[in-house]
Structures are given as structure tokens and as C-alpha cells.
Amino acid sequence: MTGHGDGNADADGGPARHVPVLLGEVLEALQPARGGAFLDGTFGAGGYAAAILKSHPDVRLTALDRDPSAIAGGQALVAASGGRLQLVEACFGDMEQAARDLALPPLDGVVLDIGVSSMQLDQAERGFSFRFDGPLDMRMASSGESAADLVNGESEERLADIIYHFGEERRARAVARAIVAARKEAPILTTRALADLVARVVRADPNGPHPATRTFQALRIAVNDELGELVRALHAAERLLAPGGRLVVVTFHSLEDRIVKQFFARRQGRGGGNRFAPSLAPVAAATFTAVTRNPVTASQNELRANPRARSAKLRAATRTDAPAQDEDGDVTSLAMLPAPTGRRAR
């Protein structure tokens, strides 16, 4: 299992291979070999989960996934776990509710491997990829608004904002204009129809990804509220972890990595104000200490075996015994995102 979210799996080397990304590095940062209670918020194909269970006979793992097909696919691992794995269909943004429902103890570790799975990318009917023609869906869960609902229902301005901020697409305004013009003729219902439309507006870079890559990424992030989910999960993990517990997050694009980096910086007592305008707010006691100072990326060996690992970044921190902090100041909506660096929407 791998696969992360640019919808550009052709360039990534073809069909799904179930290879978890940065697995050794995740285990080193999470330290499940201590034993204890762990939560995997992104079960996927169960690559991390199987390795966590194997690392110590007394590890107990709760794994979540919002995709019902991931839950169905994990039942064999549940059966083989001797009662040590429980697998729950839920969003990781709701992990606190899940922990309450399941009466979980304070956790020794939480891991998140954010993004879309290879299975999701490679099933045409899920509508994540322009490599196949399929319905314009992109929902990881089985409910909620689809990409077709967004593309055919949102205002031109909001579509442009989504494509600009979540896709970092410079031609966002032109893409949104073309979408609105096309849907006046007929609704845009398939991945191929959208990809062809974007390709008419965004010039193809012969050495770059497909011109629709950034637009597809943006719609997927919006459909699944991926940034909001991540922010909610970081705060929930802060409240659920026991002192000494580890939070390990693997991300695949810069917006997510920035959210994780800034969260850890603030929780380690950094990042308030700047050198010209230092924050006057009292500094709250650090709730995390760094495990990784810089993001961990895939080794050359891993990249050779799995090119999809190329944009993976791992950050990890250890929970202190200070009380969890308020949720102020985190990006939770489009309006709070800074403009992509050095770019103006056209």
C-alpha cells in the first residue's frame, strides 16, 4: 500500500503495490516495541498496523479508516490478531469520539499516514484519478458531497479558491471559468471530462505531471476536508496521548506538512509572534518535545523500490505531561490559508 494523492500514478510507476511508505522510520519514531495502546488513524491496507502488532506481543491497536472497503479488507488481520486489533470505520478527525466509545486508555502512540491509498487511486469507479475514466466522485467515505457535486454546484469564485489554495494551481481562475462555462452546456460528471477540460486551459509541461494533477488534488482535498481532518486529529491526539506517548505523522504535500510543522512548533513553545513583533501572550508549557528536528524523508533504496514515497515527510514528537492547549490559530478553512508562495491566481 502506498499511493499518495497526486492522482498521477502513471508517473509513479503503475498499478498498486502494497508497500507502506517510511515503515522502518515510522516504527522507530512510534516505538511500539515498548508495548501498550496505540492508534493508527489511517489503516489503509494495514501495512503499518501489521508491523505495529508484530513489534510486541502486548501491543493493542485501534485502527480507523473512513473508507468502508479498507475496513472490509482488514478483517483477516483482525481475525489473526488474537483480539489485539480493533478496526473501526471512522474519520481520524473524530478519533476522540472513537476513543470514548471504545473506552480506550491514554495512548502510547498515534500514527497518521495521510492521503489516498493505491487501492483508492487504482479503482476507476472511485473517481480519484484521471488515468481512468470514471464517475467524478473522490469521496474516501461512502457519504457526503462528491467532486461532481462541487464542480457542478460551487460558485466560480469558490472553485477558483479551492483550486488555487489546495492545488497550488496558478491557472486556478482560468480553470474555474472553463468549468463554469462547460457546465452551462452539460454537467461535468466524469474524470475524463474534467481532465480534458483542464488540459485545454493549463499548458502541459513536457517534463511535468499531467496538467490536471493540481486540480484533481485540490478537489480531493476539498471533498474530503483533508486539512480540517488533519487539524482536528492533531488536537485530539494531544488530548489522547499519555505522557511519553508518541505522535507520528506522514504527509505527502506541502500544505499538510506545513500544518504539522507549525502545530509541533507551537506545542514545543516556538512559533508565537516573530522577531519584529514577539508574542505578548504568556507561553504555555510545551505539550510536545521533538523526536525529529527535521522531516524524515525516504531513503534512496526506498525511492528506487517505491517512487511514490518521493514526497513523503515524517514528523514526530513525544507528549509531555503538560495539559493540552486550546485550539486557537490553526488553519481550518480556505480563508485562513496563506497564498501559495510567489504565485498569483490567473
Ligand SMILES: C[S@@+](CC[C@H](N)C(=O)[O-])C[C@H]1O[C@@H](n2cnc3c(N)ncnc32)[C@H](O)[C@@H]1O
Ligand atoms: C495512505 S493510506 C494508509 C496506508 C497504511 N499506512 C498502510 O500501511 O497500509 C491512507 C488511508 O487513510 C484513509 N483516510 C484518509 N483520510 C482519512 C480520515 N480523515 N479519516 C480516516 N481515514 C482516512 C484513506 O481512506 C486510506 O485508506
